[in-house]
Amino acid sequence: MKLLIHDLNEEEFAHISNDYKDFHIISDNGTIRPCIGCFGCWVKTPGKCVIKDGYDNIGDLIHEADEVVVISRYTYGGFSSFVKNVFDRCIGYVSPFFEIYKDEMHHKKRYPEDKPVTCIFRSDSFTPDQKEAAKRYLKSMCTNLHGLIKDIRFEECKSYDIDKKTLNKADNDKEGILFINCSLRADNANSKRFLNYIDAKIKGDKTSVNLLSYMNKQDELIKLIADTSKIVLSMPLYVDGIPSAPLRLMEKLEEYSFSENKKIYLIANMGLFESKQLVNLMNMVKEWSNKCGFEYCGGVAIGAGEMQGMMTDPSNPGKGPAKNVIIGLNRLSEAVEKSTQIEDIYADSNKFSRSLYMFIANTSWPRGARKNGLKKKDL
Numbered sequence: 407m408k409l410l411i412h413d414l415n416e417e418e419f420a421h422i423s424n425d426y427k428d429f430h431i432i433s434d435n436g437t438i439r440p441c442i443g444c445f446g447c448w449v450k451t452p453g454k455c456v457i458k459d460g461y462d463n464i465g466d467l468i469h470e471a472d473e474v475v476v477i478s479r480y481t482y483g484g485f486s487s488f489v490k491n492v493f494d495r496c497i498g499y500v501s502p503f504f505e506i507y508k509d510e511m512h513h514k515k516r517y518p519e520d521k522p523v524t525c526i527f528r529s530d531s532f533t534p535d536q537k538e539a540a541k542r543y544l545k546s547m548c549t550n551l552h553g554l555i556k557d558i559r560f561e562e563c564k565s566y567d568i569d570k571k572t573l574n575k576a577d578n579d580k581e582g583i584l585f586i587n588c589s590l591r592a593d594n595a596n597s598k599r600f601l602n603y604i605d606a607k608i609k610g611d612k613t614s615v616n617l618l619s620y621m622n623k624q625d626e627l628i629k630l631i632a633d634t635s636k637i638v639l640s641m642p643l644y645v646d647g648i649p650s651a652p653l654r655l656m657e658k659l660e661e662y663s664f665s666e667n668k669k670i671y672l673i674a675n676m677g678l679f680e681s682k683q684l685v686n687l688m689n690m691v692k693e694w695s696n697k698c699g700f701e702y703c704g705g706v707a708i709g710a711g712e713m714q715g716m717m718t719d720p721s722n723p724g725k726g727p728a729k730n731v732i733i734g735l736n737r738l739s740e741a742v743e744k745s746t747q748i749e750d751i752y753a754d755s756n757k758f759s760r761s762l763y764m765f766i767a768n769t770s771w772p773r774g775a776r777k778n779g780l781k782k783k784d785l
Contacts, residue, residue, distance in 0.1 A: 447498030481537035491650035596715030672705030681709035
């Protein structure tokens with residue numbers, strides 16, 4: 407069996423459907439729900455997503471496929487929000503346990519194979535930099551999911567240009583800062599903890615929201631964005647890029663032109679140890695900002711986020727493993743308050759060994775499984 411994952415509409419797919427007659431096809435039927443970062447596919451129903459919406463067996467389908475083919479609109483260096491959603495929901499395909507591969511922390515295999523992957527990116531045009539960004543993203547994704555890049559192609563097709571709608575700011579005298587926690591774990595997320603830290607450092611007119619609260623009322627959040635001069639996004643890394651939920655919002659924002667410039671700041675974090683693995687996500691937000699006519703003003707990339715989130719709070723004077731994170735967040739806070747730019751900061755754990763972090767993480771998974779009546783071997 408071969409597997410095709412695509413984001414084409416019915417008319418577009420009709421032109422190429424004969425090429426994929428023998429494939430199992432995953433496409434958008436309007437029911438897919440985003441990954442919520444619950445880790446249920448690791449400690450509750452190993453290998454299968456706990457969200458039962460018809461897309462809960464993607465890991466199994468990838469395992470059963472002889473080859474995976476992906477057709478996606480090129481989106482800020484990676485996949486469209488639907489295709490990204492599919493891959494976000496497939497993390498049960500790999501094991502929760504960590505290993506070191508090419509001097510980076512990655513998840514171990516659940517299955518023995520290295521899956522061949524062909525990817526076809528579609529856009530009205532491609533710059534050399536965009537092609538390189540897509541190649542880097544696909545390489546990172548395949549490294550983490552234990553895939554092998556069989557082929558990567560770039561197809562120029564009819565324009566995706568749209569007639570942009572203009573959104574005016576309601577109060578032209580009001581500057582304001584909008585903090586958006588893009589993790590669907592909401593107040594329990596490390597993304598929220600890092601936002602809370604800089605919120606406490608910054609004075610002035612501020613609004614803090616969880617993306618989860620606006621999943622079914624996106625227009626209200628877009629209006630908040632229109633009325634705000636500075637946006638601080640905080641998000642986790644999902645499958646080497648932007649999670650599908652904020653990505654869907656970002657695609658929607660591209661449909662608008664805003665009456666004033668927006669300054670974009672970013673906090674990104676992940677459970678893997680090395681902050682450098684966040685580079686694709688950081689670059690995606692930069693490309694999105696450029697597409698929307700916004701000004702990207704810098705961000706902080708945080709490795710070992712599950713540990714750092716617990717240690718990052720305003721009472722911490724900047725000591726211990728979170729020292730580098732706190733230094734980075736302090737610099738970001740100052741930049742946001744003064745409306746200035748900084749270079750992206752990659753904040754790794756301070757004087758806390760990767761081997762110890764990996765040992766602690768790997769021993770935590772069986773404990774979580776036991777709460778659900780599972781044994782280590784079940785994972």
